[in-house]
Amino acid sequence: MKILAIGDVIGEIGLNELKNVLPNVIEKENIDFVVVNAENTSGGMGLTIKDFNTLLKMPIDIMTMGNHTWGKKDIFTFIDNPKLIRPANYSKGVPGRGYQICKCKDKKIAVLNLIGRTDMSIQSENPFTLAEELVNKLNKEADAIIVDFHAEATAEKIAMKYFLDGKVNIIFGTHTHVQTADEEITEKGTAYITDIGMTGPKKSVIGMDVKASIKRFVTSLPERYKLAEGEAIFNGCVFELDDATMKAKNIYRIKY
Numbered sequence: 001m002k003i004l005a006i007g008d009v010i011g012e013i014g015l016n017e018l019k020n021v022l023p024n025v026i027e028k029e030n031i032d033f034v035v036v037n038a039e040n041t042s043g044g045m046g047l048t049i050k051d052f053n054t055l056l057k058m059p060i061d062i063m064t065m066g067n068h069t070w071g072k073k074d075i076f077t078f079i080d081n082p083k084l085i086r087p088a089n090y091s092k093g094v095p096g097r098g099y100q101i102c103k104c105k106d107k108k109i110a111v112l113n114l115i116g117r118t119d120m121s122i123q124s125e126n127p128f129t130l131a132e133e134l135v136n137k138l139n140k141e142a143d144a145i146i147v148d149f150h151a152e153a154t155a156e157k158i159a160m161k162y163f164l165d166g167k168v169n170i171i172f173g174t175h176t177h178v179q180t181a182d183e184e185i186t187e188k189g190t191a192y193i194t195d196i197g198m199t200g201p202k203k204s205v206i207g208m209d210v211k212a213s214i215k216r217f218v219t220s221l222p223e224r225y226k227l228a229e230g231e232a233i234f235n236g237c238v239f240e241l242d243d244a245t246m247k248a249k250n251i252y253r254i255k256y
Contacts, residue, residue, distance in 0.1 A: 002031050002032050004236055006022070007177065007195070008197075011040070025256070036060050038063040049075075049078055085097050111148070112145060114127040144170070158194065161192045172196050172237055176206070181253070191248035197233075204228030208227060212225055235253075236254050237251065
C-alpha cells in the first residue's frame with residue numbers, strides 16, 4: 001500500500017496546483033491513499049465551503065487541519081464531514097473530530113491529527129498524553145495509524161517520533177512549509193519525516209509575499225501578510241506499507 005501525504009495547500013495557487021498535479025502523481029507513484037493538509041487553502045488561513053467542495057472533487061481520502069482550523073467561520077457548516085479532521089488535542093467539546101478510520105485495500109487506516117504547543121499561540125491539550133491515549137485505542141480498531149503532527153518546533157516533532165516509535169506506522173510533520181531531508185524508517189518501524197513541505201507559491205516566504213514578509217522582519221511593524229503569486233510548487237511524501245503486515249517498508253519525498 002502506498003500512501004501520499006501532501007504538504008500545506010496554500011491559497012488559490014496551491015489549490016490549482018493540487019488539482020492539476022495530484023492525478024498525475026497518483027498514477028505515476030501508484031498511490032492508494034491520499035492525505036492532504038488543507039488548513040491554509042483559503043486565502044492562506046482556514047478553509048471555506050467553496051474550496052472544501054473543490055477539494056472533495058479531487059481523489060483525496062482525508063483532509064487534516066491545524067492552527068488555522070477556525071480561520072474561516074463557515075467551517076462550522078462542514079466540520080463534521082467524514083473526510084475532514086482537525087487537531088484532536090483542541091479543547092474538549094469543540095466541533096469536529098480529531099481522527100478518522102478509513103478503508104483502503106481491505107484494511108482500516110486511522111488518520112490522527114495533532115497540533116503542537118511550542119510557539120504555536122494556540123490553547124491546546126498536551127499532544128503527547130492525548131496521542132498515547134488515542135493510539136492505544138486506535139491500535140485495537142485499525143490496521144495502521146497515520147499521524148499528521150502540525151507543529152512549529154522541530155524538536156517537538158522529533159520528540160513525538162521517539163514517543164510514538166513503533167506504536168504508529170507513519171508520522172509526518174506539517175505547518176513549517178519547508179520540506180525536510182530527514183525521512184527515515186526508525187528502528188522500531190515507524191516511517192517519519194519532520195515536515196513534508198507545502199503546495200503553493202514557489203517564490204515566497206512560506207507562501208507569503210516576499211516584500212511584505214521582509215518588511216515585517218526589517219521594521220518589526222505589523223505589516224499585513226498577503227499571499228505570494230506566480231509559479232507553484234507541489235511538496236509531499238510517499239510512504240509504502242507492506243500489504244500483509246502493514247509495516248513501513250519505504251519512504252521518499254516528492255517535489256514538483
